[in-house]
Amino acid sequence: MKNALGTLPEALAGKVVTPEDPHYPLLRSTYTTVGRPAAVVRPQSAGDVAAALRFARETGLRVAVRSGGHGLSGSGTNDGGLVIDLGALRRIEVLDRSSRLVRVEAGARWARVTQALAPHGLVISSGDHGNVGVGGIATGGGVGWLVRQYGLTIDHVRAVEVVLPDGTFVRADAANEPELLWVMRGAGAGAGIAVAFEIEATELRDIGYVQLAAAVDPAGETLRRWAEVMGRAPRELSTVLTLTSGGTGTAAFITAVVASDSPAVIREAVEPLLGIGDVTAQEAHLAPYAALLPTQHLHANTGQNPSVTTNGLRTGMTPDAARAVVAAASGPRPIVVQLRSLGGAVHDPDPSGTAFAHRHQDTLVIGTAFPPDAPGALTAAWARVAPHVDGAYVNFESFPDEATFARTYPGATGTRVADLWKHYDPDGILRPAPRTPKG
Ligand SMILES: Cc1cc2nc3c(=O)[nH]c(=O)nc-3n(C[C@H](O)[C@H](O)[C@H](O)COP(=O)(O)OP(=O)(O)OC[C@H]3O[C@@H](n4cnc5c(N)ncnc54)[C@H](O)[C@@H]3O)c2cc1C
Structure with missing residues (x-):
């Protein structure tokens, strides 16, 4: 399949939105930042995410990853690059009610997660707004309405399904790829694209x-x-x-x-x-x-x-x-x-x-x-x-820069994060370009 971007992989047919598409105005931007990407890919599976990453490599397009688009740095969009928008990956499933284990896909919004868990009497503390995406919160932290009772969202992530920058699919948990699980809980953005999380919810209704x-x-x-x-x-x-x-x-x-x-x-x-x-x-x-x-x-x-x-x-x-x-x-x-x-x-x-x-x-x-x-x-x-x-x-x-990195990931944590980002993403394709202050 060929369009203005060149030859699209078969796997992405019908899943790419370009500026000519009527849906582009609703997909180009994030909450804080108007973007002008060359295209927005809407993967429907981990395989599509891998195909999108391969396509970006082949075409040299810069990648922006987006789950809910509420990131405050606007890194969920870019100008002239490829946005991988995980919004179609939004399934929510209670895997095991007795252990309160829930699988949520990265593109789900927390309002949907909260409403889906309510009939089960379960809650995952995430943040204060329902439109925020699962992906950004569950890879960064998650300071929610119940933070002092529940802790951060990442403290309850038991496994992450990740597409690595080279296209490999990995399910990381405490036994398998523990280093990947470690970095995905707090510094996931630089290591891989999380497509789903297994999170332990808590019992709570009112x-x-x-x-x-x-x-x-x-x-x-x-x-x-x-x-x-x-x-x-x-x-x-x-x-x-x-x-x-x-x-x-x-x-x-x-x-x-x-x-x-x-x-x-x-x-x-x-x-x-x-x-x-x-x-x-x-x-x-x-x-x-x-x-x-x-x-x-x-x-x-x-x-x-x-x-x-x-x-x-x-x-x-x-x-x-x-x-x-x-x-x-x-x-x-x-x-x-x-x-x-x-x-x-x-x-x-x-x-x-x-x-x-x-x-x-x-x-x-x-x-x-x-x-x-x-x-x-x-x-x-x-x-x-x-x-x-x-x-x-x-x-x-x-405006994440080196000084902010040092404050966010101090000391030995920073060294470990930097080493793991380099290990999983040696070419830095997930590293967003620094944003110029505007506004
Ligand atoms: C109105 C508002 C309210 C908020 N309230 C809270 C709050 O109460 N508590 C709190 O902790 N935070 C809060 N935040 C901040 C929020 O945690 C971050 O903005 C978070 O990054 C948003 O997640 P998202 O998926 O919507 O972001 P997006 O804009 O989709 O993503 C931002 C960046 O996160 C990384 N990322 C996103 N998804 C993935 C993924 N699947 N795999 C790997 N990396 C990924 C990428 O680098 C991406 O560019 C709030 C933000 C807003 C705008």
Whole structure:
């Protein structure tokens, strides 16, 4: 079969979308980045993924891998290259109810996974949005609504089906290809294309869902008290605190999720948050976990949110750190800052057990800026926060470079990740080209 790209392999017939195709506008971009790829391949099997990789090699087209298209660096698209879009690989299957083992394909969205598991009374903690793809979360980390109770998504990945850059198909688990399993859990993007994961889910149906709003003082006392409460909190409680500034000052919007259907447990977990400061609004519900990631979240990605994001991790909250975070969210060019509670089950695994080594910090600090001049605003505001964080989480980073790699994969972890990326992808075909800050 021949088209503008040359001769397509038989296996890819009918699975390639080029700019002339009416579906191209809905497939060219990611959530944050408008792309102009030469073609988007939509594989329906691991064999198709291998054929797409072979085709890219033969034509010299640069490869971008996409599962859900929510990656913040926009590496799920490119200009002039080949996008391998795994969206058609989206089966979800409970393999064994008694051991809670679930097989999910990489192109499924977490809203679909959550809805499919709900009738079984099972949950996989993934992230806060249902449109995010399985592939990006399950190869990078997965800081979800239940993070302190469940840990990261990758902590529960028991096996990964991977197409390596040379086209070989491997099922990696603890007994077979353990090094590949290790790198796929936290640094998978540089080693291979994951087509499916076997993940151990947890038993859960209903959760406590509480929303609070609190005024934030410039000295950051509210944040310090939030961090203190979270330092003592039971694992059932995970919170996300979002700081925004407007005419009336800076406010913290807190979403608290309690992994329990007991009103008494929920009340006991959440009540200390009422003492962090001037809490002006509160709302509490007992809801199915599935209500947190509804199918209403699903949408096409067309570059509609050209934001840029960076992040770091913290242990404890000193007055200086709290002040710096508030200043970033309320300065002359304020950014949106989110604090996500870690700790609990995130600290359980051995730091060398996966490629996500950050097992001692208790807060993930995320900064996001929007146009105009999003990169400039982020750089200026983040300069205040940077001295107060260490480490980074790969999935909340818009401009991954060498310095970010060193923060994300520190020390021996970084050496092992770099060695394994070189081993599995010696020609670096999965390494995205550095992105130029725009927006
Ligand atoms: C609105 C929004 C909410 C978010 N909320 C959370 C959250 O609560 N918790 C959290 O942890 N993160 C969150 N994120 C960040 C999210 O984890 C990352 O953006 C993640 O990469 C998205 O996965 P995706 O499959 O949709 O990404 P894509 O854009 O499809 O992929 C991004 C990159 O990840 C790699 N990748 C993707 N799939 C594969 C695969 N199958 N095999 C190998 N490499 C692959 C590739 O390098 C790819 O270019 C959020 C992002 C957004 C935009």
